[in-house]
Amino acid sequence: MSLPGFKKPYKGDARYWPGIFIATACFFAYVYMPIIILIILSFNENRTVTVWTGFSLEWYALAFENRDIIRAATNSLIIASISSISATILATLAATRMATDKFNGKTAFNAMISLPITVPEIVPAVATLMFFASLGFTFGLGTVIIGHTIFCLPFAYLPIRARLEGMDPRMAEAAADLYANPIRAFFRVTLPQILPGVLSGLILAFIISLDDFVTTFFLGGAGSTTLPIYIFGLVRTGVTPEVNAISSLMLLLSLVLVSLSLFLGREQSR
Amino acid sequence: MRASTRPLVFRILLIGPAALAMCLFMVIPLMLMGWISIQGRDYSGGVLWGEIGFDAYTRLFFERELDGTIALNLNYFKIILRSIWLSALTMTISLVVGFPVALFMATRSQRWRAVLIFMVTLPFWTNLLVRNYAWILLLRDHGTINNTLLWLGVISEPLPLLHNQLAVAIGLTYSFMPFMVLPIYSSLEKIDFRLVEASFDLYASRWQTLKRVILPLAFPGMVAGCILVFVPSLGSYVTPELLGGGKTLMIGNLIGLQFGAARNWPFGAALGMFLLLLVLIALTSYARNYRTNAQVGK
Numbered sequence: 145m146s147l148p149g150f151k152k153p154y155k156g157d158a159r160y161w162p163g164i165f166i167a168t169a170c171f172f173a174y175v176y177m178p179i180i181i182l183i184i185l186s187f188n189e190n191r192t193v194t195v196w197t198g199f200s201l202e203w204y205a206l207a208f209e210n211r212d213i214i215r216a217a218t219n220s221l222i223i224a225s226i227s228s229i230s231a232t233i234l235a236t237l238a239a240t241r242m243a244t245d246k247f248n249g250k251t252a253f254n255a256m257i258s259l260p261i262t263v264p265e266i267v268p269a270v271a272t273l274m275f276f277a278s279l280g281f282t283f284g285l286g287t288v289i290i291g292h293t294i295f296c297l298p299f300a301y302l303p304i305r306a307r308l309e310g311m312d313p314r315m316a317e318a319a320a321d322l323y324a325n326p327i328r329a330f331f332r333v334t335l336p337q338i339l340p341g342v343l344s345g346l347i348l349a350f351i352i353s354l355d356d357f358v359t360t361f362f363l364g365g366a367g368s369t370t371l372p373i374y375i376f377g378l379v380r381t382g383v384t385p386e387v388n389a390i391s392s393l394m395l396l397l398s399l400v401l402v403s404l405s406l407f408l409g410r411e412q413s414r
Numbered sequence: 415m416r417a418s419t420r421p422l423v424f425r426i427l428l429i430g431p432a433a434l435a436m437c438l439f440m441v442i443p444l445m446l447m448g449w450i451s452i453q454g455r456d457y458s459g460g461v462l463w464g465e466i467g468f469d470a471y472t473r474l475f476f477e478r479e480l481d482g483t484i485a486l487n488l489n490y491f492k493i494i495l496r497s498i499w500l501s502a503l504t505m506t507i508s509l510v511v512g513f514p515v516a517l518f519m520a521t522r523s524q525r526w527r528a529v530l531i532f533m534v535t536l537p538f539w540t541n542l543l544v545r546n547y548a549w550i551l552l553l554r555d556h557g558t559i560n561n562t563l564l565w566l567g568v569i570s571e572p573l574p575l576l577h578n579q580l581a582v583a584i585g586l587t588y589s590f591m592p593f594m595v596l597p598i599y600s601s602l603e604k605i606d607f608r609l610v611e612a613s614f615d616l617y618a619s620r621w622q623t624l625k626r627v628i629l630p631l632a633f634p635g636m637v638a639g640c641i642l643v644f645v646p647s648l649g650s651y652v653t654p655e656l657l658g659g660g661k662t663l664m665i666g667n668l669i670g671l672q673f674g675a676a677r678n679w680p681f682g683a684a685l686g687m688f689l690l691l692l693v694l695i696a697l698t699s700y701a702r703n704y705r706t707n708a709q710v711g712k
Contacts, residue, residue: 161620164521167514168530174511175537175591178548181558185551238432241425253429256436263693264649266666267447267686268440270673274450274683275443277460294439297432326424348539355541358651362673372543379547379656383554391544402539406532 179395186388203389213390216374220354223285223370227292228300228349234293235301236342240334243308244316260295268295269362276363283365291363292356296349303348303409307341308334340408347405351398444690451683461679470684490668494688497664500579501647504586505594508643509636511587512594516635517628519595520602531599538592546585546656553581553657577659585653593642601635602628641700645693665689 189200207213238257242250260268269291276287315337319329335342357372364373371394378387454465474494477487519530537545552558553575560572575581605628613623629636651666658664663671665685672682 161517164514164518167511168518171511171515171591171595172533174588175534178545178552178588179537179540182544182548182551234432234435237428241428245421245425247425253433256441257432259436259440262645262697264646264666264689266649266651266669267689268443270669270682270686271443271447272439273673274461274679275439275446278446290439294435297436301432351539355539355543357543362670372541375543375547376656379550383550387547388551391541391547394541394544398540399536402536406535 182388183392183395186385186392188385188388191385203385204393207386207389207393210386212369212374213371213386216369216371219285219368220370220372223288223292223360223368224350224353226289227296227353228346230289230293231296231349232300232304232342232346235297235345236304236338239301239305239308240330243305243311244313257301258298261298265295265358266362269359272359273362283363283368285368287363287365288360288368288370291359292353295356295359296353299352300345300349303345304338304341307338311337344405344408347401347408351401351405355394355398447683447686451680451687453680455678455680457677470678470680473681474684474688493663493668494665496579496662497648497666498692500582500586500662500664501644503583504590504647505640505644507583507587508591508594509640512591512598512639513632513636516595516598516602516632519599520605521607527603531596534592534595534599542589543652543656545589546653549581549585549588549657550576553584576657577662579658579662581657582654582662582664585657586647586650589650589653590643590646593646594639597638597642598632598635601632605631637700641696645696648692648696649689 184196186203187199187201188196189202190197238253242253272287272291272294276283281287311334315333316329319333320326324332355372356370357376360368360370360373361376364370371390375387375390375394378384450461451470452466452468454462454467455469456462472484474490475486475488476484478484515534519527519534522530550557554560555572555574555576557575559575560569563569564572609627609631610623613627618626648664649666650664651670654662654664654667655670658667665688669682669685669689672678672685676682
């Protein structure tokens with residue numbers, strides 16, 4: 145039997161252990177089957193959703209004609225763009241110092257910036273809800289953007305800091321020795337080197353924001369309905385083919401963006 | 415002038431904005447949540463400031479009757495126990511399924527490893543809501559699984575697959591499985607597989623090799639994976655909301671309810687603090703474990 149990745153037959157070789165190939169095949173079937181079924185059903189012409197009767201693009205056409213969907217998609221893009229860009233700027237600024245400096249409170253800062261990935265999202269979401277409500281904020285796009293910027297921060301920060309730590313610090317020193325002021329040194333020397341990391345972090349933050357449900361649900365208000373919120377509302381009332389179409393589009397968008405981000409990440413590690 | 419002559423100014427200017435944002439919109443709200451959890455409840459949805467008491471916490475176990483007597487009520491505590499049970503179940507299933515997958519990945523060639531890591535990571539970045547919704551399509555009464563079984567003649571009427579604990583466990587496992595596979599993979603990847611060969615040369619069986627050589631070396635990754643699956647499962651909101659029914663509420667949904675229909679902010683805040691505490695216990699136990707392992711490693 146020749147399977148991909150197998151090299152030489154040897155009984156004691158862990159590569160040949162019984163079951164691990166089958167377990168892995170089952171695992172990937174489990175992981176990808178629901179997604180594939182969802183995409184297939186989105187092209188089904190039948191309204192009953194689960195019985196396949198024929199190919200149709202009707203539901204995509206309906207989705208694109210639906211004003212609410214267009215508005216939700218616009219909101220999603222506005223929120224994701226502003227939040228991911230703000231988070232990336234904050235993260236890049238902080239990472240440039242965090243990668244080189246040693247000071248008291250460095251661990252505390254790292255712990256603080258990782259809070260959104262260590263604490264289950266529902267907790268900061270309701271905590272921020274109470275915070276904004278106590279301050280008398282109006283819930284809407286603004287509050288959602290603040291919430292998203294915060295949980296996007298670690299996703300932008302970690303790849304950028306990793307890239308900076310891999311950089312030769314003598315480069316920036318050389319720039320300084322050649323009378324470049326710190327701002328000039330950053331834009332001419334540091335930034336070009338970390339740019340793939342910054343873009344990769346930006347895209348990841350964008351995807352995370354685009355896909356978010358919990359924070360948007362609790363910090364949102366009138367006029368801040370995003371695609372996930374819209375889908376959630378439809379799903380609760382019942383499964384419709386339009387949901388399959390929008391969901392498939394969202395999946396596709398995430399897949400394209402994450403492939404792009406991982407590709408950039410790979411380029412930088414070479 | 416060298417850039418390092420004014421480090422403090424640059425540090426404050428550059429790290430400051432991110433630190434300020436995190437303090438203002440993360441740390442302070444969490445502290446406020448702790449404060450609100452000991453305030454009085456405003457029935458119109460809000461807080462009666464200054465009426466300090468621990469009503470919200472006692473509500474977890476007791477209930478105040480209309481006549482003012484206090485009676486034991488474990489309904490809320492049951493939801494907490496269920497959340498812990500479902501998260502532990504998710505963690506166990508992920509570990510049992512994830513380990514062979516990680517072992518398979520770690521024993522491939524460099525080229526295949528990169529492809530497999532990509533394939534494991536990819537679904538994680540897709541929309542959680544959509545991934546859980548896809549399971550509704552599969553598990554519904556006239557969903558793909560039931561239709562297939564009916565068509566095959568295995569069953570005569572649809573099985574109730576949706577809106578129960580099993581559906582939630584499937585959804586949670588599906589959502590967080592990559593967090594189990596990747597850390598186990600990264601510990602297995604570091605293993606020198608000549609050790610495995612040596613074990614066979616010394617007439618160990620496959621089982622003995624697994625137990626004595628591979629598992630001890632993979633242990634740190636397994637612990638990390640368990641924490642990384644357990645914590646988000648415990649605080650999950652979307653999966654039980656979509657795949658569970660009214661009888662499979664988890665802590666996250668109970669918290670959410672307090673800010674919607676139930677309008678009980680102090681209780682919601684207390685539940686939030688409780689969830690934070692559970693997460694903290696899980697993380698510190700991991701940190702301690704990790705330290706012990708690091709010492710053993712030396």
